[in-house]
Every structure is written in C-alpha cells, then in structure tokens.
Amino acid sequence: MWRQIAAVLVVVGLVTGITHYFRISFVAKASFAFESGDVMAAMLGMWIALLGGLISRRYGFALAVAGTYLLMCCLAVYFISRFLDDDFAGAFALNGWNIAVYVLGGMLGASVGVFIGSGRRRARERVLPGA
Structure with a gap:
C-alpha cells in the first residue's frame, strides 16, 4: 500500500514540478x-510513469496513472473551454487525439516500469528463496 502511495506522489510531484519549471505539459x-510540444509532454509523461511503475510494482498502478493524466487533461480542456x-x-473532442496519446503513453510507461520492477523481484526470489 505504501509503495503505491509513494509511486503516485512521485508521479504527481514530478509531473507538476517539471510542468512548472520547464513549461512542458499537456496543453489543450x-x-x-x-x-513537438505534445510529443515532448507525452514522452516525458511516459518516462515519469515508468519511474512510478518501478516503485509501485503493481499493474493496477497503470490505471492510477491513466486517471491522473486524464484528470490533468480535463483540467486543461476545462480552462480552454472557459476562454473559448x-x-x-466540444473542446474535449477537439483535443481527443492529444489526450489519448498522453494518457496511453503514461499507461505504457507505467506498465513497462512494473514489468521491469517485478522482473528484478522474480530474479531475486530465484536466487534467494523466500526473499
């Protein structure tokens, strides 16, 4: 349980910090x-989710990443719809492909991170039974 909370906090903290500092994020x-900014945001989100997946080591974390990224995208779409x-x-449908790439990239990164993290654990269990 603590691993999942730590993983979510790492992902949210890094995405928020990097978004603020480097001005790289999902933009509606x-x-x-x-x-190219959309590609950078999707790739950065994928790498951050990969780090969170390494910490979490549970595939359900990919759904948490998808929900978090979707929430961030919905906030961006909400603000653009208010000004337009x-x-x-309508604004959500207009940005639908960008949202899909951002969310699916995060899910992919989290799943790969969990796969790598659980592979290390399985290798340790083969060497040290009961570890």
Missing part, C-alpha cells in the same frame, strides 16, 4: 494540432 488547444466560450464536450 483551440484547434487540432499535434506539435465553448462547451466542455
């Missing part, structure tokens, strides 16, 4: 565009 747009005087659903 008024028209569809998939630019558009409804939330």
Whole structure:
C-alpha cells in the first residue's frame, strides 16, 4: 500500500514540478494540432510513469496513472473551454487525439516500469528463496 502511495506522489510531484519549471505539459488547444510540444509532454509523461511503475510494482498502478493524466487533461480542456466560450464536450473532442496519446503513453510507461520492477523481484526470489 505504501509503495503505491509513494509511486503516485512521485508521479504527481514530478509531473507538476517539471510542468512548472520547464513549461512542458499537456496543453489543450483551440484547434487540432499535434506539435513537438505534445510529443515532448507525452514522452516525458511516459518516462515519469515508468519511474512510478518501478516503485509501485503493481499493474493496477497503470490505471492510477491513466486517471491522473486524464484528470490533468480535463483540467486543461476545462480552462480552454472557459476562454473559448465553448462547451466542455466540444473542446474535449477537439483535443481527443492529444489526450489519448498522453494518457496511453503514461499507461505504457507505467506498465513497462512494473514489468521491469517485478522482473528484478522474480530474479531475486530465484536466487534467494523466500526473499
């Protein structure tokens, strides 16, 4: 339980800190565009989720990452819909592909991190039974 809480705090803390410091994050747009900033945000989110997966070592963590990233995307879409005087659903649909790439990249990173983390544990159990 403590591993999962620590993993979520690491992911949320790193995403928030890096977003603020480097200005690299998911950005909702008024028209569809998939630019280099979107690729950087998705790759950065994937690597941060991979680190969280190494800490967590449970595949359910990928769902927590997906929920967290989706919440961040919904907040960005909410703010862009407020300034565009558009409804939330329309702005969400406009940014749907970018959101999908960001969320699925995070899930992929978390799953790979869990796979790597659990592989180390299985190797240790083969060498030291009962560890």
